Amino acid sequence: MSEIGKTDNSDKLNEIISRCRDGDNHAFSQLIDLFSARCYGYFYRLTGNAGISDDLLSRLFVRLFEKIESFRGGSFEKWLFTVASNIFNDYLRHEYRQKKLLETHAEQLAMELPPSQADSEMVDKLQRQIAKLDDETAELIMLRFYSGLSFKELSECRREPIGTTLSKVHRGLRKLRELMGGTDA
Amino acid sequence: MPDKHENLEQVLGNFLDGPELQNAIDDIGAGDRLLAQNPAPRPSARLLERINADVASALAHRRHRRRRMLSIGRSVAAAAAIVMVASMLFFSGHVIRERPGTHPGVAFAARGWWDDNAVEGMSSAVDDVFQTMLTIGSHESYTEQQIPDFIVSGSDEPEFIAISDPFWKG
Numbered sequence: 001m002s003e004i005g006k007t008d009n010s011d012k013l014n015e016i017i018s019r020c021r022d023g024d025n026h027a028f029s030q031l032i033d034l035f036s037a038r039c040y041g042y043f044y045r046l047t048g049n050a051g052i053s054d055d056l057l058s059r060l061f062v063r064l065f066e067k068i069e070s071f072r073g074g075s076f077e078k079w080l081f082t083v084a085s086n087i088f089n090d091y092l093r094h095e096y097r098q099k100k101l102l103e104t105h106a107e108q109l110a111m112e113l114p115p116s117q118a119d120s121e122m123v124d125k126l127q128r129q130i131a132k133l134d135d136e137t138a139e140l141i142m143l144r145f146y147s148g149l150s151f152k153e154l155s156e157c158r159r160e161p162i163g164t165t166l167s168k169v170h171r172g173l174r175k176l177r178e179l180m181g182g183t184d185a
Numbered sequence: 186m187p188d189k190h191e192n193l194e195q196v197l198g199n200f201l202d203g204p205e206l207q208n209a210i211d212d213i214g215a216g217d218r219l220l221a222q223n224p225a226p227r228p229s230a231r232l233l234e235r236i237n238a239d240v241a242s243a244l245a246h247r248r249h250r251r252r253r254m255l256s257i258g259r260s261v262a263a264a265a266a267i268v269m270v271a272s273m274l275f276f277s278g279h280v281i282r283e284r285p286g287t288h289p290g291v292a293f294a295a296r297g298w299w300d301d302n303a304v305e306g307m308s309s310a311v312d313d314v315f316q317t318m319l320t321i322g323s324h325e326s327y328t329e330q331q332i333p334d335f336i337v338s339g340s341d342e343p344e345f346i347a348i349s350d351p352f353w354k355g
Contacts (some may be wrong), residue, residue, distance in 0.1 A: 028240045061236045126223040139295035145220050149193045173216025
């Protein structure tokens, strides 16, 4: 995962962000290199689909490019993953609408639809178990894991009490561990 | 891989204690290890190239747009400056023409135009006005033919005749 984002690299990160604000193309490339793997992992674990993750990652960096001037300091990871979370939730809402639409026209479309990408894609065991968690819990666990945010920052992102966040993450991780067979691997 | 050097015992200790606290710490730690041991795929090099190209293109577009906005801004500023100067000149002239009682210098003073040329111009304008008033008062500029009738004829003439009559000397 990322080698940056730790406190001791914050000066370097601030410098890159500052250059991004000035429209430095190279700085944007650096930002993409630094965060793409973590953000991609976040999207992939939530969607289980490489194509959708590609699309969401592209959207994230385009939005990052558009909004970088609105970043007012503080934790960049918190800001970045809040944007990522919004993009994922937009995607979920869109999927939900699509699903409803498809249900409405299921009979007509059943013959025409190609098989779902997710179905045809090789997914690892962890991915299958994550899919069994409810959306909110899965998103919270992945947000915490890939963003590296503390529970306090996470609760601020989610606008909920820290105790609620702790409880959801704890229950979610315990359930995931049980689904995986109770082992660490 | 949450890595905020977060002290789970301290954070969870605000809500749990005893064996529950230890179980929660173990569960979260084990869950984190589980995720770390099953890494998600990384984005492909092609995807990153595409994103970089998209961003570079958007950046170029933004620069172009900013240059255009700057150019438009300059044009608007120049037009505004011309309109301001024109309106100032208009109002300066307007003050002199429409409000003769107003000292012409007021218009200049209000705009801070007290350079040497302005002072000189205004002084000569004042002199001209003063001379004109004197001329009108003394009718010096009128020739005999140009003297208006009301001065040389009409009701004032009998008055002169009456005064020249010596009857009043007694």
